[in-house]
Amino acid sequence: MRDKNEKTKNTENAAEEELILGRNPVIEALKADKLIDIIFVNPDAKGSISLILKLARERDIPVKQVREQKLDFMAHGAAHQGVIAIGACAEYVEVDDILKIAADKGEDPFIIICDEIEDPHNLGAIIRTAEAAGAHGIIIPKRRSASLNHTVFKTSAGAASWLPVARVANLPAAVDDLKKQGIWIYGTDGAGENYSGVDMRGPVGLVVGSEGFGMGRLMKEKCDFLLSLPMAGKITSLNASVAAGIFMYEVVRQRAK
Known part of the structure; x- marks a missing residue:
């Protein structure tokens, strides 16, 4: 009993x-x-x-x-x-709302696109870093993704209350719409080129792949650039939120030039 x-x-x-x-x-x-x-x-x-x-x-x-x-x-x-x-803990926004935030600030859009990030701790950590890095918003799919639940809010250390999140039914289609509006799409993939040699200034959509499988095939095909991190150890991949943070701050570094 x-x-x-x-x-x-x-x-x-x-x-x-x-x-x-x-x-x-x-x-x-x-x-x-x-x-x-x-x-x-x-x-x-x-x-x-x-x-x-x-x-x-x-x-x-x-x-x-x-x-x-x-x-x-x-x-x-x-x-x-x-x-x-x-x-849900918060209302989702539309992708156009995120673009408007960038336009109102007079800044090139900086958007993080999460491709099937299912672990709410990872999504929360990505939101936390994105907010600190000055990203204008996050896009997640409606299916096969963590959502704005309490774990995400707690892990984000409050950032989820400030950074808008759009949830879309078709992530590849949303990426196509971003590309039509002049946003360059950068995917994170182990087979990509070293991130440090890629110009990431201007409008940026950064795609972060899932924890176990990375980006889906269709999402990978949508990317204008594929970026990778140099791996010198025996472990060949990083936690999704850790890798996302490195790429995000490379955008911050290049924009500060």
Whole structure:
């Protein structure tokens, strides 16, 4: 039997994550247009789950199918009825909003594009460095990406409250739009040329690839330049947020010339 302290701790964890548990609460949150980041459902659940899926599609909210055990773990023992929604911590912006921020400052756009960064700690660290480096915003995909949850906010040390984040349905298409507006796209890839010899002044869109696989093939093809870091040790790659920080501050260094 669990003790009272454990129950209290679990309740606090659930509140901290802004979980919405149960079918009716999730349905009402969707109908009320509450800011929801993602919905987790048991694919074997029946009944009103179909309505939840319909409402989620209408609002273009990602839905992830998970096992019942995963939902039990997320709910910390509370009843969930086969569905849990996670409320986002902040509103997302449009890509045009980020471009407007740069224009209002009279600066060339400096945008970080995260290609399937799924670890919220990495996304939070990238946001923190980007804000410190003077980037105008972050772009993330709606699918297969960490989102603006509490872990991201905590890891960013508050930077997520200041740096705008746009979430797009089609990341390659968003990159195409940036290129049409005169922004050069720089991808980070081990097969690229040494970053220190590449001119990164002017409008910059810096693509940071996922933790395990780097950039996707299509995203790599969209890049105007592929950049790499010299690796002298036996380890051939860096943490995504660490590598992103190095590239970001190379942009800062070159802009300061």
